């Protein structure tokens with residue numbers, strides 16, 4: 001129906017979707033389009049989850065609109081609307097600047113191949129064979145090859161090549177050389193072969209269009225509604241408690257963190273001991289820090305590229321990217337064209353981060369560390385935009401604590417869990433009929449594309465279970 005208050009929600013729905021991240025939103029859309037009565041509750045006061053935005057001092061800051069793969073066009077067209085799909089445009093300029101190389105790329109297979117051959121002296125056959133190996137990877141094949149092994153196979157001893165091919169993915173989600181090559185391969189094939197895309201109008205416009213579409217499809221949306229408990233009776237789900245109100249439902253789809261879902265909102269006692277034991281293998285992903293910088297109205301900045309992967313670390317060391325002695329930063333520069341007519345310029349610097357480096361600080365130490373992070377980031381950005389400090393009229397930082405506060409992800413995890421969360425996530429309904437999860441688990445089922453697609457997969461599973 002529409003955006004409603006919790007007290008106006010009905011007492012019974014077919015499906016309750018808890019969480020308005022891209023996974024929850026996409027699932028709600030597919031479920032409603034197929035005739036189910038859906039209530040979507042989001043604990044924050046706006047939709048989007050990690051894919052969100054905020055307004056300060058006349059600026060709009062996008063938190064996670066740095067780039068997504070071409071596949072998003074198909075996902076939007078198929079499961080959302082043509083209008084959403086038509087807003088997707090390619091990111092024009094992506095640059096790397098580090099002690100090993102400075103270069104610009106379109107993030108396409110052709111361009112990477114050209115760079116590998118002409119810039120790094122790799123034989124064309126080797127570059128082609130690398131791409132062929134990635135193309136042949138199938139998620140369901142079991143293989144023990146890890147990223148280190150994959151790169152050694154094609155580019156032995158070439159840390160610079162590994163940096164080119166892996167650093168953007170490590171920046172995005174903290175992937176290391178020790179993780180399975182299959183998960184890297186699929187993300188690489190999605191992300192680094194057809195270019196990187198963005199949403200014209202910004203995250204705020206995307207979420208507005210999504211909300212309108214959900215309402216048009218009859219979804220009831222409650223903002224500030226928090227799933228507190230799943231109610232289980234006779235081993236199956238019978239309802240939920242949301243912000244103190246009991247709602248009966250045949251299915252609950254949690255879009256929140258997998259571990260919160262099982263341990264906090266359901267309770268381990270409802271699962272088999274084997275299932276709970278298997279959770280010990282599920283690792284949370286790391287978190288992020290960001291520095292948001294708004295440029296004073298009337299001032300502008302030169303075009304320096306849309307996405308800038310910068311590092312002062314001499315070589316590529318995934319562990320260093322996570323350290324709080326920040327040596328690597330990704331800048332997303334938003335020119336007025338992203339929000340036509342706005343005249344707004346903003347820059348968002350993103351860094352990987354560990355919760356333990358921020359979560360246990362006292363108030364004063366936390367504030368000081370944030371202040372220093374902002375100061376160092378602006379100093380580093382001056383290298384690319386001389387005089388930027390004088391043009392900034394708003395600067396703020398987000399830390400793992402910020403991400404935890406706004407999304408409830410434990411440890412402020414920016415991509416949910418690592419890939420080992422996928423199996424338990426997919427098996428929830430085998431443990432408790434009526435219970436489902438579609439939230440970020442691993443690098444394939446996360447990011448904008450993965451999260452949206454996982455929501456759709458889960459919605460289809462619910463639809464199938466409803467008709468059985």
Ligand SMILES: Cc1cc2nc3c(=O)[nH]c(=O)nc-3n(C[C@H](O)[C@H](O)[C@H](O)COP(=O)(O)OP(=O)(O)OC[C@H]3O[C@@H](n4cnc5c(N)ncnc54)[C@H](O)[C@@H]3O)c2cc1C
Nearest residue numbers: 019021022023043049050064066067227256414440447448
């Ligand atoms: C700094 C940063 C930059 C990123 N940049 C990119 C990028 O450029 N490209 C890209 O593809 N991906 C990016 N990502 C990742 C991407 O944004 C996420 O993987 C994706 O948005 C996650 O979607 P999700 O559906 O899994 O859930 P989430 O976004 O995690 O949303 C879960 C939602 O559930 C809500 N919730 C939690 N608990 C409850 C409860 N009990 N009751 C009600 N609601 C609840 C939360 O408030 C939240 O809204 C970035 C992430 C971060 C942190």
